[in-house]
Amino acid sequence: MGQRRYEQFDVIGFDADDTLWQSEDGFRSNELRFVELISPYTAMGIDIRAALTATERKNLGTFGYGVKSFAISMVEAAITISAGAVPVEVISQLVNMTRDQLEAPVHLLPFVPEVLEQVGSATKLVLITKGDLVHQTHKIQTSGLAHHFDHLEIVLEKDVETYAGLLHRFGVAPDRFLMVGNSVRSDILPVMALGGHGVHVPYHMLWELEHVDHNELIVELASLAELPAWLGYD
Numbered sequence: 001m002g003q004r005r006y007e008q009f010d011v012i013g014f015d016a017d018d019t020l021w022q023s024e025d026g027f028r029s030n031e032l033r034f035v036e037l038i039s040p041y042t043a044m045g046i047d048i049r050a051a052l053t054a055t056e057r058k059n060l061g062t063f064g065y066g067v068k069s070f071a072i073s074m075v076e077a078a079i080t081i082s083a084g085a086v087p088v089e090v091i092s093q094l095v096n097m098t099r100d101q102l103e104a105p106v107h108l109l110p111f112v113p114e115v116l117e118q119v120g121s122a123t124k125l126v127l128i129t130k131g132d133l134v135h136q137t138h139k140i141q142t143s144g145l146a147h148h149f150d151h152l153e154i155v156l157e158k159d160v161e162t163y164a165g166l167l168h169r170f171g172v173a174p175d176r177f178l179m180v181g182n183s184v185r186s187d188i189l190p191v192m193a194l195g196g197h198g199v200h201v202p203y204h205m206l207w208e209l210e211h212v213d214h215n216e217l218i219v220e221l222a223s224l225a226e227l228p229a230w231l232g233y234d
């Protein structure tokens with residue numbers, strides 16, 4: 001009997017948003033609502049959604065990731081696109097939409113607790129998510145998943161430098177680390193650049209600013225439920 005693949009790893013990292021639970025759905029529905037709310041105050045021919053994404057892109061370095069940053073970008077884009085004509089009632093609705101998004105219950109993706117239970121039986125698990133500290137903390141606490149993880153990390157950016165610092169703190173060599181996530185840009189490429197391993201589990205929607213062009217050969221699973229078998233569990 002050969003070596004099981006899970007024996008190659010000392011630590012497995014999991015992304016959270018759209019890997020363990022739904023996230024992009026909330027942004028998409030608020031984005032659609034934004035377009036509906038703003039169109040009456042917009043000149044014909046303006047692509048409202050594209051303008052909002054451009055505002056998010058411009059603000060990312062200053063505001064960081066997450067729902068509250070998205071909210072400020074919505075307000076800014078609403079004022080700019082409407083040339084100041086957007087009424088205060090609409091701004092108020094944007095704030096309420098944001099509160100609803102922040103308070104929405106966590107929706108776990110299928111088989112997540114079972115998969116964590118199984119792959120955590122032989123390997124240390126860590127959760128690595130980026131975004132707003134308050135919102136991510138709330139989601140972790142209410143997800144019922146925290147006990148599966150040795151470390152819960154909320155980071156500003158998922159880049160090579162951040163992963164290098166985390167792996168050093170975990171005391172794991174990069175080639176003994178596997179990261180699992182839905183974003184090639186944030187979860188896979190920076191880990192591979194360090195000499196670590198990645199498994200891409202795509203979600204059916206991806207935020208425009210997470211799209212990336214690359215030539216790397218990347219392991220892709222159709223769902224998290226396939227991870228135990230890929231790792232060599234019966």
Ligand SMILES: [Mg+2]
Binds near residue numbers: 016018019182183
């Ligand atoms: Mg994600």
